[in-house]
Amino acid sequence: MRDTCRSRVLESALALALVERRGSGHVDARDRMVRYLERHRSSGGLMDAAVAAAALGRGGHPSPHQALEGVVSCVPDFARTRKRALVHAIFTMLGVANACDDGDSRAFDASALHPWAAVQAVAVKAVLAAGKAPVARDDVSLLVSTQFLETVWEGNLFIHLSVLHALVDVPGMESIVDNGLRTAFMHQREDGGLPFVTDTDTWCTVVAGLALCSAGAPPEALHRIAGHLVRVQHANGGWSYTDRAQLSDTDCTTVAVEFLHQLDADAYRDPIRRAVDALIAVRGADGGFPTYGSGTPSEACMTAAAINALSTQGRHPHVIQAALRFLADRQMPDGSFPPGWSGSRLHTLFRAYLATRPHHRRSPLAVHGMSSRIAGLVRITQNADGGFGQQKDAPSDAISTAYALIILAGQPGPAPAARAARYLLTQQRSDGGIVSVPDMLGPRPFPYHVPLLTDAFALLALGHLTRRIRPPSVMRGRRHSSTEPSTTAGDPVAPPCRAPLRQTETTSSSTPTSPAHRVPSNSGIPSPRPGKA
Numbered sequence: 164m165r166d167t168c169r170s171r172v173l174e175s176a177l178a179l180a181l182v183e184r185r186g187s188g189h190v191d192a193r194d195r196m197v198r199y200l201e202r203h204r205s206s207g208g209l210m211d212a213a214v215a216a217a218a219l220g221r222g223g224h225p226s227p228h229q230a231l232e233g234v235v236s237c238v239p240d241f242a243r244t245r246k247r248a249l250v251h252a253i254f255t256m257l258g259v260a261n262a263c264d265d266g267d268s269r270a271f272d273a274s275a276l277h278p279w280a281a282v283q284a285v286a287v288k289a290v291l292a293a294g295k296a297p298v299a300r301d302d303v304s305l306l307v308s309t310q311f312l313e314t315v316w317e318g319n320l321f322i323h324l325s326v327l328h329a330l331v332d333v334p335g336m337e338s339i340v341d342n343g344l345r346t347a348f349m350h351q352r353e354d355g356g357l358p359f360v361t362d363t364d365t366w367c368t369v370v371a372g373l374a375l376c377s378a379g380a381p382p383e384a385l386h387r388i389a390g391h392l393v394r395v396q397h398a399n400g401g402w403s404y405t406d407r408a409q410l411s412d413t414d415c416t417t418v419a420v421e422f423l424h425q426l427d428a429d430a431y432r433d434p435i436r437r438a439v440d441a442l443i444a445v446r447g448a449d450g451g452f453p454t455y456g457s458g459t460p461s462e463a464c465m466t467a468a469a470i471n472a473l474s475t476q477g478r479h480p481h482v483i484q485a486a487l488r489f490l491a492d493r494q495m496p497d498g499s500f501p502p503g504w505s506g507s508r509l510h511t512l513f514r515a516y517l518a519t520r521p522h523h524r525r526s527p528l529a530v531h532g533m534s535s536r537i538a539g540l541v542r543i544t545q546n547a548d549g550g551f552g553q554q555k556d557a558p559s560d561a562i563s564t565a566y567a568l569i570i571l572a573g574q575p576g577p578a579p580a581a582r583a584a585r586y587l588l589t590q591q592r593s594d595g596g597i598v599s600v601p602d603m604l605g606p607r608p609f610p611y612h613v614p615l616l617t618d619a620f621a622l623l624a625l626g627h628l629t630r631r632i633r634p635p636s637v638m639r640g641r642r643h644s645s646t647e648p649s650t651t652a653g654d655p656v657a658p659p660c661r662a663p664l665r666q667t668e669t670t671s672s673s674t675p676t677s678p679a680h681r682v683p684s685n686s687g688i689p690s691p692r693p694g695k696a
Contacts, residue, residue: 164371164388165364166615169601170356172203172211173253173609176218177324178347178357180257184331185340192348195355203356209233210250210609217257227254237608239501241460245270245284246607252287256328277455278410282309283322283606289329298333306330310339313346318361318407320347321606359611363603365395366404369418371619376425377626385426392419393434399444400437413452413465414504416441417472424475439476442469450485451493454504463493464503464511470518487522490515491529498540506602506610507553509566512537516570541570542579549582553600561590561599562617565624572627584628587621597621 179196182189197219204215213230216222231250238246248270271288273281285305289298298306306326309316315323327343330336350361372388396402401411402419420438423431446452451461452469470486473479493500500511519526519534545551550559551567564587571580590598601612 164368164615164619165362166367166613167352168358168360168363169612169614170199170352170354171359171609171611172200172207172215172356174320174324174357174359175199175355176214177253177256177321177328178344179218181324181327181331181340181344184328185344188341189344189348192351195351196357197355199355202354214253214257217254217259227259230254234608237502239460239462239607242607245280245287248287248291249283249606252290252325255290255293256325275458277459279317279319279322279455282306282316283325286322286325286329290325293332298329303330303333303336307336307339310343311346312342313349315346315350315361315407317403317410318405319359320350320357320361321359323347324357359605359609360405361407362405363613363616364405365392365402366415367613367615367619368392369402369415369422370616370623372422373418373425374619374623374626376422378622378629379626382426389423389426389431392423393431396434396437397441400434400439400441402438410455411441413442413445413454414468417465417468420472421475428475435476439473439478442472443479443482446482446486449489450482451489452486461489462503463490463500464505464514466490466493467511467514467518470522471514474518474521483522484526487519487526487530490518491527491533494533494536498536502607504604504607506600506604506608507551507560507563507566509541509551509553509563509570510602512541513566513569516573520573538570538574541567542574545579545582549586551583553602559586560602561587561597562602562620564590565597565617565620568624569627572624572631580628580631584625587624591621 175196179193179200182193182196200215200219203211204219204221205212207215209225210230210233213225213227217227227250231247231254234250235243235247244267248267271284273284276284282305285302289302289306292298306329309323309326316326323343324347327340327347331340347357351357368388368391372385372392375388376385392402395406396419397409397411399411400416401413402415403409403411404415416438420435420442423435423438428435442452445455445457445459446469447457447461449461451463451466453459453461454465466486466489470483470490473483473486490500494515495501498512499508500515502508503511505511516534516537519530522530541551544555545567546559548559550561550564552558552560553563557563564583568580568583568587571583574580587597592598595618596614597617599614599617601610603613603616604610
């Protein structure tokens with residue numbers, strides 16, 4: 164499932180600044196980028212406005228300091244030191260005076276970082292040290308190791324351009340920088356801008372696959388999708404956001420497990436087993452799951468995603484219970500969770516809500532309370548038009564409403580779900596696509612836009628709603644397998660795509676349990692995902 168990542172101000176500005184630094188060539192690409200930035204100077208938030216103004220030499224408001232504080236306030240606590248240095252480095256690359264004064268050495272400690280973050284930290288250190296000290300030989304070697312002719316390392320153009328800025332003043336690196344620029348411009352979009360990443364094809368595939376599965380798409384189409392996923396599965400059992408990347412992540416791996424299990428757990432037994440092993444391998448000592456490798460910080464959204472995937476397997480009950488406790492401990496008093504890989508707080512909420520459902524009866528009171536607080540927060544934040552915004556008091560958007568609808572479809576009162584569905588359908592174009600604001604973040608908290616992801620999450624939400632309101636006999640008539648869904652100690656898992664729905668389901672005491680009121684117990688997707696640093 165393929166869709167292009169749309170242009171973004173950040174990468175476009177960094178590329179323009181690099182062309183200006185080199186002082187020759189790429190005239191057409193430069194002119195197109197200037198026009199793109201002129202058109203988008205006031206179309207984004209504080210950071211986009213400040214970045215575009217700096218790249219175009221306009222100055223004025225908002226100031227880099229305002230943009231910096233806005234960015235740092237939107238990232239998890241464990242990432243704030245590195246993010247502050249990153250934003251300083253961005254404005255240094257753009258030539259904004261006094262933007263590079265950052266002396267916290269913790270921002271440059273790459274010893275416990277995954278490869279993307281490690282390269283980014285080294286590039287930031289080199290940029291901020293420009294003119295003060297030469298770049299260390301080992302750092303130059305690491306940065307150069309990411310440069311390949313006509314290939315963007317790990318598909319990440321933001322890191323690619325950051326590396327080029329770090330190398331631009333290093334003696335002997337002229338040809339490396341020029342080749343890197345030519346490679347970047349291979350991905351210049353028709354509107355003149357550059358995207359965050361080359362593509363998110365694997366992430367789109369797993370999300371769309373699960374959504375199509377929930378909506379009863381033809382089995383032959385679903386097995387084609389599954390065949391592609393099996394071919395691009397990494398040797399360690401995981402998946403990455405794009406076929407071009409080697410670093411696997413929890414987000415893609417968990418959703419792939421859910422999709423393959425629902426489609427045909429027997430046929431895809433081996434890739435599922437390998438993926439589950441990959442998830443267990445990165446589990447943190449605190450019971451949570453990180454986005455990337457073992458030893459990196461656990462996160463609420465990724466932990467919820469891991470629970471949803473592991474719950475399909477009927478194994479690792481102690482791992483799941485520990486993960487549920489981690490999740491409950493990270494919930495904030497209002498019911499929300501710390502920032503994740505989505506600009507909408509509802510993204511983590513829907514995944515955490517689904518994570519609690521199959522384990523409701525055996526879980527401690529903290530987990531029961533977590534689920535209730537999620538439902539309560541969603542109920543009180545619905546806007547007058549029936550939709551939901553990314554944050555408190557934000558205007559409604561389609562993808563946030565889709566996330567909320569997944570939660571509302573599991574609630575006993577039908578009116579909020581009906582209102583959310585009505586709003587969501589008003590955002591549908593004549594071709595079936597859904598119009599929405601950008602939602603995925605990379606690196607946090609910079610949003611990027613791949614429209615197919617909005618379509619997929621909207622379809623997933625409608626699939627949850629359909630299972631709530633459609634009698635099982637109707638759903639069963641659309642499937643042709645005699646295989647019943649597996650169960651573990653009486654707890655349900657999301658039914659295979661081609662299997663008849665079960666006649667009963669274990670639910671919370673507040674949720675109707677008649678067949679006409681069932682929703683999938685898992686099917687919780689995602690973040691990005693890409694470029695998570």
